[in-house]
Amino acid sequence: MKEDKGNFLDGPRLDAVSKVRGRERYAADEYSEEFLWAGAKRALVPHARLFAVHASRAGAHPGIVRVLTFRDIDGPNRLGIVRNHQPVLVDKVIRHVGDPVALVVARSREALLGALDLVTFDYEPLPGVFDPEEALKEGAPRVHEDNEEGNLMRAVRVRRGDPDGAFRGCDVVAEGVFETSRQEHAYLETEAGWARVDENGVLVVVVSTQTPYRDRKEMAHALGLGTDRVRVIAPYLGGAFGGKDGITVQCLLGLAALHTDGVPVKMWWDRRESFLAGVKRLPARMYYRLGAKTDGTFQALSCRLYFDAGPYAGLTGEIMAMGVEHAGSAYRIPNVNIEGYCVYTNNALGGPFRGFGVPQSTAGMEQVVNMVAGKLGMDPLEVRRVNALKTGDRNCVGVELRHSTGFSECVDRLVEHRFWKDREAWKASAPSWKKRGCGVGCMAHGMGYPALIPDEANARVELTENGTIRVYSGVSDMGQGNAGTYLRIAGEILNQDPATMEIIQPDTDHDLPSGTSSASRTTYTFGNAVIEAAGGLKGIILRAGVRSLGVGGVDSVELVPGAVRVKGSARQMALRDVAALIDAGGRSCTGYFRTPHDESTLNIMYLGTHVLYSYGAHLARIEVDTLTGRIDVVDYVAVTDAGRVLNRSVYDQQVQGSIAQGIGWALMEDYIVKGGRHETGDMATYIVPTSVDVPDMTSVAVEPDEATGPFGMKGIGEVVISGCLPAIANAFHDACGARITRAPFTPERVLSALAGEGEKSETEDILCS
Amino acid sequence: MKQKISFVLNDSPVAVETDPGRRAVDVLREDLGLTGTKEGCGEGECGACSVLVDNVVKLSCLMTAGQLEGKRVVTIEGIAGDGELHPVQRSFVELGAVQCGFCTPGMVVTAVGFLEVNPAPTRDEIRVAMSGNVCRCTGYQKIIDAVEDAAEKMRAGSSRG
Numbered sequence: 039m040k041e042d043k044g045n046f047l048d049g050p051r052l053d054a055v056s057k058v059r060g061r062e063r064y065a066a067d068e069y070s071e072e073f074l075w076a077g078a079k080r081a082l083v084p085h086a087r088l089f090a091v092h093a094s095r096a097g098a099h100p101g102i103v104r105v106l107t108f109r110d111i112d113g114p115n116r117l118g119i120v121r122n123h124q125p126v127l128v129d130k131v132i133r134h135v136g137d138p139v140a141l142v143v144a145r146s147r148e149a150l151l152g153a154l155d156l157v158t159f160d161y162e163p164l165p166g167v168f169d170p171e172e173a174l175k176e177g178a179p180r181v182h183e184d185n186e187e188g189n190l191m192r193a194v195r196v197r198r199g200d201p202d203g204a205f206r207g208c209d210v211v212a213e214g215v216f217e218t219s220r221q222e223h224a225y226l227e228t229e230a231g232w233a234r235v236d237e238n239g240v241l242v243v244v245v246s247t248q249t250p251y252r253d254r255k256e257m258a259h260a261l262g263l264g265t266d267r268v269r270v271i272a273p274y275l276g277g278a279f280g281g282k283d284g285i286t287v288q289c290l291l292g293l294a295a296l297h298t299d300g301v302p303v304k305m306w307w308d309r310r311e312s313f314l315a316g317v318k319r320l321p322a323r324m325y326y327r328l329g330a331k332t333d334g335t336f337q338a339l340s341c342r343l344y345f346d347a348g349p350y351a352g353l354t355g356e357i358m359a360m361g362v363e364h365a366g367s368a369y370r371i372p373n374v375n376i377e378g379y380c381v382y383t384n385n386a387l388g389g390p391f392r393g394f395g396v397p398q399s400t401a402g403m404e405q406v407v408n409m410v411a412g413k414l415g416m417d418p419l420e421v422r423r424v425n426a427l428k429t430g431d432r433n434c435v436g437v438e439l440r441h442s443t444g445f446s447e448c449v450d451r452l453v454e455h456r457f458w459k460d461r462e463a464w465k466a467s468a469p470s471w472k473k474r475g476c477g478v479g480c481m482a483h484g485m486g487y488p489a490l491i492p493d494e495a496n497a498r499v500e501l502t503e504n505g506t507i508r509v510y511s512g513v514s515d516m517g518q519g520n521a522g523t524y525l526r527i528a529g530e531i532l533n534q535d536p537a538t539m540e541i542i543q544p545d546t547d548h549d550l551p552s553g554t555s556s557a558s559r560t561t562y563t564f565g566n567a568v569i570e571a572a573g574g575l576k577g578i579i580l581r582a583g584v585r586s587l588g589v590g591g592v593d594s595v596e597l598v599p600g601a602v603r604v605k606g607s608a609r610q611m612a613l614r615d616v617a618a619l620i621d622a623g624g625r626s627c628t629g630y631f632r633t634p635h636d637e638s639t640l641n642i643m644y645l646g647t648h649v650l651y652s653y654g655a656h657l658a659r660i661e662v663d664t665l666t667g668r669i670d671v672v673d674y675v676a677v678t679d680a681g682r683v684l685n686r687s688v689y690d691q692q693v694q695g696s697i698a699q700g701i702g703w704a705l706m707e708d709y710i711v712k713g714g715r716h717e718t719g720d721m722a723t724y725i726v727p728t729s730v731d732v733p734d735m736t737s738v739a740v741e742p743d744e745a746t747g748p749f750g751m752k753g754i755g756e757v758v759i760s761g762c763l764p765a766i767a768n769a770f771h772d773a774c775g776a777r778i779t780r781a782p783f784t785p786e787r788v789l790s791a792l793a794g795e796g797e798k799s800e801t802e803d804i805l806c807s
Numbered sequence: 808m809k810q811k812i813s814f815v816l817n818d819s820p821v822a823v824e825t826d827p828g829r830r831a832v833d834v835l836r837e838d839l840g841l842t843g844t845k846e847g848c849g850e851g852e853c854g855a856c857s858v859l860v861d862n863v864v865k866l867s868c869l870m871t872a873g874q875l876e877g878k879r880v881v882t883i884e885g886i887a888g889d890g891e892l893h894p895v896q897r898s899f900v901e902l903g904a905v906q907c908g909f910c911t912p913g914m915v916v917t918a919v920g921f922l923e924v925n926p927a928p929t930r931d932e933i934r935v936a937m938s939g940n941v942c943r944c945t946g947y948q949k950i951i952d953a954v955e956d957a958a959e960k961m962r963a964g965s966s967r968g
Contacts, residue, residue, distance in 0.1 A: 059896065060912040275907060
């Protein structure tokens with residue numbers, strides 16, 4: 039009966055009402071009658087040998103409960119995902135200014151701040167290393183004495199075909215050196231958590247995290263606890279973007295709570311500490327060379343990518359590998375030599391940030407593509423159209439594309455857009471002192487984890503005794519809205535209004551390990567598991583309904599909102615009554631999904647590759663103020679293939695938010711670290727876009743049906759950000775005939791470029807370093 | 808040195824015994840349990856801690872508790888109370904202006920305060936009025952849409968009334 043079948047995938051976000059009333063309780067919002075504050079003493083020296091920590095003065099300060107050092111840690115005191123080498127509290131060597139050397143537990147925040155000043159430590163400064171290429175030279179100071187390859191954290195090389203021979207056969211070759219900045223996530227909710235040891239001796243941590251299940255393992259290991267003695271709960275996050283993909287406050291907070299006799303402990307980094315101790319997008323320096331024939335076909339790509347990892351591995355090697363996999367953007371290139379180097383330095387911690395290495399290499403590739411188009415005298419979109427990947431092609435690293443590949447259509451839609459067609463007239467009508475330009479940038483982005491790492495999800499959907507539907511999430515909602523989307527997916531399968539349903543946020547006690555809230559996977563992977571779980575529950579409900587309604591088989595009944603009904607009749611049974619017929623254990627169903635992967639890609643590169651990609655093509659219209667050097671992005675069009683759109687509003691939230699972060703990264707965001715010391719300390723010196731810096735944006739969805747996706751979708755969380763910087767860089771070149779190779783494109787760099795100094799001097803700087 | 812500070816909070820008189828030099832945001836969140844007011848930067852750059860003080864938008868991270876004495880303070884919890892959503896809140900929900908939600912209370916409070924002063928703003932005026940509130944998720948477009956939509960609906964509502 040059609041009228042009873044709502045479109046439950048569409049509609050406003052289900053978490054919006056509690057958030058708009060200020061009622062949603064984030065990790066930062068935990069308080070109780072009695073609780074303690076924990077805070078870290080940060081090293082503030084970039085590289086040093088630690089001899090002794092003096093805690094007695096701080097310990098004697100009024101209101102101080104404990105001052106803890108590495109000696110108070112029973113476990114190995116080492117964190118890490120791939121390499122376990124980051125200390126919870128420094129025991130021997132300080133490797134960046136944000137390294138914590140002591141942990142203070144206090145009765146009030148005021149007492150905490152007073153005592154942190156009284157903690158002192160003895161150390162011997164060591165020479166530091168602050169540039170990834172310098173760090174690879176013979177004799178450079180070593181960040182990790184025991185790392186066999188010096189400061190090289192990881193190298194990844196992909197070689198296909200005969201790049202040297204192919205370059206010799208090219209009609210044009212373009213090359214450039216491009217640099218991108220260290221980007222700070224600047225989520226509004228700084229790192230926060232709440233911990234206590236419960237009556238069963240379990241360390242319970244409520245924390246703003248993208249990774250509850252992995253956190254539990256890391257915490258248990260570092261602190262020397264059994265995994266069953268740690269429980270991690272992840273409420274809604276106040277933003278993360280990759281910056282909470284791993285340990286922030288968790289271990290310090292857990293360590294504090296192990297020493298407070300069951301009294302809860304709160305840790306909430308202020309903005310300065312968040313900047314000092316949090317991870318950043320890895321700065322990159324990229325040497326690009328691309329060759330083509332006169333017909334525009336790309337023949338050969340050669341590039342070297344240097345990523346500044348900072349002092350600890352974290353996920354930096356994997357980020358660099360992702361940059362390598364996507365180094366050729368969304369084009370067919372038969373001959374490639376791609377080299378990626380991830381290098382230890384004593385700079386800020388590197389880590390995941392929306393895009394995970396792809397925005398960096400795409401920034402280089404999409405600019406050199408324009409340079410090739412310029413040398414060929416070809417339209418920059420035409421050269422992209424000629425080389426666009428299609429289903430059945432192999433991408434730059436050699437992955438055969440067997441899934442939906444809507445990139446050509448993205449480019450075609452941009453070609454047809456009036457902003458592109460009318461660009462010359464628009465440019466010609468620039469106001470006084472302004473120059474106008476139109477630029478394009480395209481991209482691909484792999485879904486989920488690479489082949490070696492199982493990308494799995496486990497979901498549970500339950501019929502409660504009240505007859506309502508409850509969905510247990512295994513993947514944190516950092517703000518992208520996946521929790522509400524899971525309800526909508528279950529609602530669509532069960533034909534129940536999602537507004538009547540309940541989401542249970544991730545809690546390791548629910549035993550639904552589902553990986554991380556990252557990698558553009560949250561709706562794709564977990565959504566598929568929800569479909570299976572909800573489908574199973576539907577069968578249970580229908581079978582129970584058949585029994586009590588006394589009708590033939592499950593084909594003779596259907597789910598309608600709130601009830602099971604005999605098809606074609608008014609006879610129905612409320613879900614509450616159906617629930618009463620099933621024992622508690624039988625009223626829930628689990629679902630499992632693993633993202634498609636191809637083990638043969640392990641031969642291509644470290645971790646293997648992805649097999650499923652989203653794509654996009656962007657157009658930026660900019661105005662350059664030739665007097666002040668300010669660039670304004672006046673219009674922005676993003677055409678995206680992320681498969682079918684489940685919910686247009688939530689989809690466009692990802693598109694628009696990514697563009698704003700991409701514009702920030704292109705024009706203003708630069709977390710400056712000099713000699714290992716952070717010169718960007720707070721939101722007064724680290725400038726992110728405000729409402730006057732971002733234009734109204736146009737989002738166009740190309741919607742090929744992705745057969746493996748829930749309702750045909752692919753991930754939209756990350757793909758969009760990679761197009762912004764190159765689109766703006768190419769627009770600047772279109773406007774001014776110069777290329778600024780070092781981002782962000784600040785007014786100073788713009789004015790230098792306009793004076794004819796920018797490109798040359800910056801390139802020489804780079805080549806000299 | 809603790810002192811008694813009395814003010815009207817979300818239409819009810821309150822009195823707190825505290826050091827008048829403490830930050831207003833801490834008194835609201837920790838002492839009064841109103842955690843809807845968020846702290847994002849602690850230095851007046853992000854607007855997450857916005858509250859209305861005598862109908863004017865103020866940053867509670869830059870105010871002391873003592874400065875609340877005798878004032879009429881409205882936090883996000885008082886914008887609609889337990890009743891129906893305020894038109895600004897409703898537009899934020901309906902037009903997708905909420906993502907992680909951590910900037911949302913400050914955004915809503917700022918928009919409510921702004922529309923009191925300028926009930927018929929242009930889109931550009933809305934952009935400028937909201938530019939002291941940082942949002943890292945949305946790209947602002949849907950927030951501007953929501954404020955524009957709420958302004959229209961509030962005007963329509965008041966012309967009917």
